[in-house]
Amino acid sequence: MKYLERRVIHAVLLLVGVSVLCFLFSDLAPGSFFDEMKLNPQISAETVAALRSQYGLDQPLPVRYGRWVKSAVRGDWGYSLAYHSPVRSLLLVRARNTLLLTALATLLAWLIAIPVGVWIASRSGKWEDRLTLAGTSVLLSVPELVVTLGLLYWVVRTHVLPAGGMISVGFDELGLWGKFRDLAAHLAIPVGVLVLAGLPVLLRHVRASMVEVLKSPFMQAARGHGIGRFRLLFRYALPAAANPLISLLGLSVAGLLSGSLLVEVIMGWPGLGPLLLEASVSRDIYVVVGAVMASTFFMILGSFLADVMLVVIDPRVRVE
């Protein structure tokens, strides 16, 4: 299993490297968590210094890093100065919320991209193809921000859906079905935005890969054997076109934790994005490191998943 060993070692090195950089950059940025307090004339300098020493912020960088590594390995990822809670539980909740959003959006985007991409590839050059491509161009050129704000504006005016947040007030009193409906209503816009943002790229890649495969000799040969149209597309062409799409899938998984920051912040979705933003601004160092590490971990996972899937799906890759 030399291959797996190598991957694990690379992953560990990457995580270590990222964490070091995190600490380094946070230190390089001017100021610290307690700066605001320092400005407050009612709090004496000694109190601030005492607080800093209590949280270990007056230690030199390598010491702080060393301490963090020691406790992180044991499962204790530090303490959030702003939220007064251990980083771990904070991250887990926020990451869960983000994943709810992004996993759903990614799934939907792929579920739409594959059949539509296959279909327009088979109609390459005809009006359905041109129309869809024009649509993707429009979506690609409109920034996520504009789409989000636009939808938000519409929702505020029509009150069709909640204008932000993850759950309504009084969520806990609702029954199971009520909870589900409430969550769904809150998910609709953010998921919609993310799908619209991610769909064009996926669609174009599916189309491009399919068009390439449809030109292959084996497709004409299969047609020459009387294989039906639907089967030609989905049983013959799509598996052969899957290679580049799997890399793309890896990228989708890799971005699950990091791709939705803007939407979350604007829609007030309590995910990892707003957390990271706030923590960065207020120098809540351990939260920043924790969040970045979580994103990095997903990136590693996504890339590994893509490699494994490639071997499973494409028999030619199995013997390199």
Place this chain on the structure above:
Amino acid sequence: MSKRYVQRSPFSRKKFVIDALIDVDLEIAPKCMTALVGESGCGKSTLASCLVMLERPDRGGIWFEGNEVSRCDAAELAVLRPRLQMVFQDSAGALNPRFTAGQIVAEPLEIQGGESAKNLRSRAGELMEEVGLSADWIDRRPLEFSGGQRQRLAIARAIALKPAFLVLDESLSGLDLSTQAQILNLLLDLKTVHSLTYLLISHDLSLVGQIAEFVAVMHQGRIVEQGTRQEIFGQPQHAHTRDLLNSCRVMESAFHTAGGRS
């Protein structure tokens, strides 16, 4: 001379060891056409790559015009390379589709340096005419030519630097009968005009048998027999040579039963 390739699979401990060439001893007579015959996978292309120094053998040596080229460094090789050239099988793959015919043919001259653009262009035109292509086509791209014409382009490129030794690796496979005959005639003409030595590699014994003076037979990485055409075709010694001749015979004797040719 020996050459071994090792492939490793990422998920298991197995390695695939391929002994591409095993103890190959080959002599190529100057100013003659030598044919190297063998079925696919016998190592012919590996041998060709080693001869034109695209690969280095693991063991053994290659001597060219008295120099041991397998031990030369890059600078010495650069001097010798113009003297050994290769024409490949897949002309569509061997010619850059984005270049024009003129650029392809003049490329070796350009790399050598020292010629003006105008000179390069006229020289390219001359070379094209020499291989039977009209110089008017100098600005066409490879895919606008037929398979036979592309091989002529490849040959023009190969003789641009006035080499002494030309290796043709399955350059005639995939061409029609009449195109093959025309290209072979071209090669014979060029041989006389430029005093070339050829190594013609093919799996088709009856094709090369028509014009080669010497024949070497390869099988599974080894040279099993070599000699003059009379020796190989008249008194084949090795079992594999006889097998190859027999497989031709299967076609040919049926042909004779059908009436042969006048």
Place this chain on the structure above:
Amino acid sequence: MWTPDTVPSGASPLLSVRGLTVNYSGDRQSVSALSGVSLDLAPGEIVGIVGESGSGKSTLALSILGLLPAKTSVAGSIRLHDKDLLPMDESSWRAIRGARISMIFQEPGLALSPVMRVGDQIAEVIRAHRPGSRQARKRESEALLSEVRLADAERIYQAYPHQLSGGQLHRVAIAQAVACRPGVVIADEATRSLDGTIQAEIMEVLREVNRKFGSALVFITHNPALLAGFADRVLVMYAGRIVEEGPVTEVFRRPLHPYTKGLLRLAPRYPQQAAGLAQDRLPAIPGSLTDADRLTQGCVFEPRCSARTAVCSSEFPNQATPEPGRRVSCFNYGN
């Protein structure tokens, strides 16, 4: 116009092509690929078609399967058991392809999907034309693999194309082609990329399959020597037309058309006979076919012909029938 006799055995032809004319619409002008091609195919016979690049042989094969690209003008008729195939719609064609007429493509390695097991690819052809369970199809596919003399059919079934050798892939392609017992099998340069020994083996398999399953075989090649001892009749094509036709032994013994003569002179020589002197020149047919040639009013081969006379450049030679069963399109045939 080229009109074949009814086939000697007296049986009505299985496949009958009349006046097939195909023009591809290119970017600038249309290119004539086939011009008035007519031929008959009797049940179970093996017919060889000899042609080089530009002769239209592949266009002929694709026409019989209805696989020509969209922007192509097609005239004439192709009858299978008296039913004209050309006006059919796509779904009717799909019922014919693979089931009544099937094709073995050049380079089977490329004609098979690289990500599907080869056995499944045979099973797919069966599935497209016959109802049945997956197990039944699998069994049938394995049986077919044995028919084409592939040992260890079960293991081959599970293999992917890149794991098999050229010869094995060719046999898989043959198995696919006969899976539904079609009446006509077209082999378009099916042995082109193979070495001598394997080529002979594959042709042996084709012959066996023709005997066992009774499907007629149209064997397209650029090398006439392959047809000796293999095909019953031969048709020689040049520039989209049939220039000579006859029984293989007769045509090879006494070729009538200058092009046929030229080709046969180039066909591979018996190596041991060649143990004499090395040739310093091969008897190549001079020149090559250009697009301009096709537009001529006279004979298309005239610019390259050694037997040409004045009339050849101004008039198109109609077919002559010097003997029953032989046809040639030349003013000066036999000279």
